[in-house]
Amino acid sequence: MIIGIGTDLANIDRIQGTLDRFGDRFRNRVFTDTEQAKAKRRVEEASTFAKRWAAKEACSKALGTGLRMGIKWRDMAVSNIRTGQPVMEVTGWAEKRLAELTPPGHEAIIHVTLTDDEPWAQAFVVIEARLVANPASSA
Template sequence: MLSAHQLQVSCADLFGAVSGGHAGKAPGLGVDLVHVPRIARALDTFGERFLRRLFTAVEARDAGSEPMLRVERLAARFAAKEAAIKAFGLAEVGVSWRDLEVERLPGGVPVLRVHGRAAEVLRSRGIAHWALSLSHDGDHAVAVVAIVQPAVSAPSAP
């Protein structure tokens, strides 16, 4: 199994190949892997302060109340925020963690909502559509964010 560092290096190599060697620029795809026990330790150490700094009330609610599942879900949401920062090229912009919000729709589908400074930057860059995928199992949570173009419907026949 690849370590988180090896996965980051592999992804960076892939982005460099796909973008013609411009791995430093936002490729429109962000991936992040989080070690769930790290989030559990932060919650144990900092409690509500940690929750309020990184997560919105919606995210805290959607994470549920069963302790282990809650930590896994929060780790996946943290991974989503990191993946979004990579996909959207926000690392140098200075956005709040809470500007990036993962909400679970009825049926469990996660969506990424963007607020505040992050929303301003995306508007200025013409980024309006993206996809999010989350997964968590045991000690790991992963998220992928990809900028997508809206589907163009075929012209109707006369």
């Protein structure tokens, strides 16, 4: 079953402006080392960060919290598997919130998809709760 959805649209030029103004302070506050390494390898650093910014906002909506004061952006992190598909990992407060949302006997799976087309970057997040197979009950 679906237990959360979230979406966000981020402006790449605005992210570029923030990078120009705050540089590493912004990078380190919001993005994990993995996210920063991916952006650094690319010509389009701002669009890579904008997609991940949108993903974090979308994830906070799917978790039902939004971006409250004090939440840690780095606790919602995007990485990519070998095919390029993005994966969202949550730690800290976000992991705790996900556990609270997940019904007993289920595991939560976070689905994320990203796109960008200058000047916009967009993300959708869907959180699925999947029944954990119980080998004893299928015997």
